[in-house]
Amino acid sequence: MPNAFDFSASPFDCLDEAERKLVRDSVDIAYFREGEAILEPGIEPAHLFILIKGHVSQFHGGEAVAGYGPNDCFDGRSLMACRASSRFVAAEEVVAYLLAKAAVNALIARNATFGALLFSDLSNKLGALAQRHEQREMHALTMSRVEEAFLRPAHVVDGGADIVTVARLMQAEHSSSVLVRDGERLGIFTNTGLQRAVVDGQPLDRRPVRDLATFSLVGIAPDAPLFDALALMIRHQVHRLVVTDGPRIVGLLEQLDLLSFLSNHSYLITVRIVRAQSLDELRAEAGKITDFIALLYRGGTRVGQIGKLVQALNAKLFERTWQLIAPPELLAQSCLFVMGSEGRGEQLLKTDQDNGLVLRDSTTASDAVVESACLRFSAALRDFGYPDCAGRIMVSNPAWRHSESEFRGLVRRWLLLPDPEGLMALATFIDAHAVVGDASLLDAVRAEIDHLVVANDALLGQFARAIDLFPDAPSGWWSRLLLFGEHERQSLDLKRAGIFPIVHGVRSLALRDHVQATSTIARLDALVADNRIPLELANDLRDSLHFLMELKLKAGLAEWEAGQAISGSVKVERLSSLERDLLKDALAVVKRFKTLVRHQFHLEGA
Secondary structure (H helix, E strand, C coil), X not given: CCCCCCCCCCCHHHCCHHHHHHHHHHEEEEEECCCCEEECCCCCCCEEEEEEECCEEEEECCEEEEEECCXXXXXXXXXXXXXXXXXXXXXXXXXXXEEEHHHHHHHHHHCHHHHHHHHCCHHHHHHHHHHCCCCCCCHHHHHCEHHHCCCECCCEEECCCEHHHXXXXXXXXXXXXXXXXXXXXXEEEEHHHHXXXXXXXXXXXXXXXXXXXXXXXXXXXXXXXHHHHHHHHHHHCCCEEEEEECCEEEEEEEHHHHHHHCCCHHHHHHHHHHHCCCHHHHHHHHHHHHHHHHHHHHCCCCHHHHHHHHHHHHHHHHHHHHHHHCCHHHHHCEEEEECHHHHHCCCCCCCCCCEEEEECCCCCCCHHHHHHHHHHHHHHHHHHCCCCCCCCCCCCCHHHXXXXXXXXXXXXXXXXXXXXXXXXXXXXXXXXXXXEECHHHHHXXXXXXXXXXXXXXXXXXXXXXXXXXXXXXXXXXXXXHCCCHHHHHCEEEHHHHHHHHHHHHHHHHHHHCCCCCCCHHHHHHHHHHCCCCCHHHHHHHHHHHHHHHHHHHHHHHHHHHCCCCCCCEEEHHHCCHHHHHHHHHHHHHHHHHHHHHHHHCCCCCC
16 A cells, blocks of 8 residues: 555644554555545444545534544544444535444554544543653653652641751751641741741740741642642742641751742742732833643643643732732732633633722721722733733723722612623623732622622523523534535634533532632532542543643744734644544533533523
8 A cells, every 4th residue: 555644633743653554554545535434333444434525524413523534534433343323424526434333443452542632521631641751851741749849757746846956957857947836736836937026026935936926837748730739839929838638747848949840930930920020120021921731831831830830920920010019008908800701710822801909898098099990000010011901800990999888788789679781791700810909808799799699590591591602503612623625714603503502501500509719620629529420431531631731822822923812712623533532522512511500400401
């Protein structure tokens, strides 16, 4: 058989030389006229089809459910089941390789990755794909756990011990810190506390260490990803984490030890943000965040981990910007929060601003002071590269800055007198995440939602109905994905096609069940724990969301590097055969999930 077989396309790019020879020895070429049926339901397939030229449409029950183009292959599942369940029709003239079933079986037996990529579910395909990227520079970093880094021994002293005794212990153990047990409290005493004790001038041999210990520790589990540890250090601005396994203290993870294991770009950006004394300095650091995202993506870091780091970095940037702009009384008497993908920790590249401000009812800051600070804040973010929100969901809009009682009244109107605009605002606000200030103000408004959403099936149904805001057919994602010829150069909006239905469907279920988490993945975990959705579906939704986010990030980085506006869309014809295959699987998961949401909120026929 010809040597022209393209082994660069999935799943054949994972074959070794002997396996490639088997393919060359076992393929033939076939031609099909436009409109000709290639496979019919009930037929036992004898070959795997690999398209060289043309397009094929797959129909199930009379509905077009998939399309295939050059380098795509079908139908591995039918081959394994020994019976076709769909009809495959040549949408135009088709030339295809026919790979004998015996050869396919031999390849599956020899190469597990080939089998996974050929006909497994989405999760297994993505797992197989990850295995093929192990050689990439930062893969070990993204998979590493806290316990794999160097952990310093945790020396524990009694809170009543004097500082001289504790300092001698620290010197003998070559340690810069010790844990302090004071009754039920556990704190930490560091070299910084020792310096403060010396400066205070009190007798060190008579001063208990509890006086200068810090009791607001940040902990992490030994099996947690190192990226989570880095995100915690950034968020809480601490130099060490206490590693605990249940009640047992495993050790201390020091910042320097973490940075010796990880690339330190994110922490350096954070340090410069925190130390910035002007908006100009912050602008320079904001510009580095996209560079950092590109570095992580090209290094193989998973989008879920990138999202956590970006959320932590953006939060520090927004926090420091607000600190430089807002007067002290406004800082102390308000809570600045972010919403949307930023609030969920799912924003990657800079898109639009989604933020708001809750003010204490007793604030002494005048309306003029609040307005001036909010206008300057939105302008600063715009200058940093965060475009204005098209719906004006930002603090510069008076509709998104209120006192606590005013916000609670606004939430009540959204819930009790729902209209499309109010439901959209509610969906946006549910993802709110405090950035800086008095977080209890935001918590109080969120509590109002939980109080009012009690067995309100009509409201929940109206809220969940937005999952069909972008319908599947006839102009939905299937037809977009199956466009051929000149139309193939049209773009597929990933947010509309898949990301929004997943996010809003999960958000609707979380609202119904009073789930407090704001990220989609954390909400899915909570829903699974409460037996609200099956674990298998939750895993498929997680994998689908992350895959769609990754496609969106890849396309966005290409637009950013070309100096173009970031659109959030992909050109389907530019995707690899594997990416198209995974995209079909991901959107099939979305379709299945939308059916579940419609059923749970009784939206059928509504």
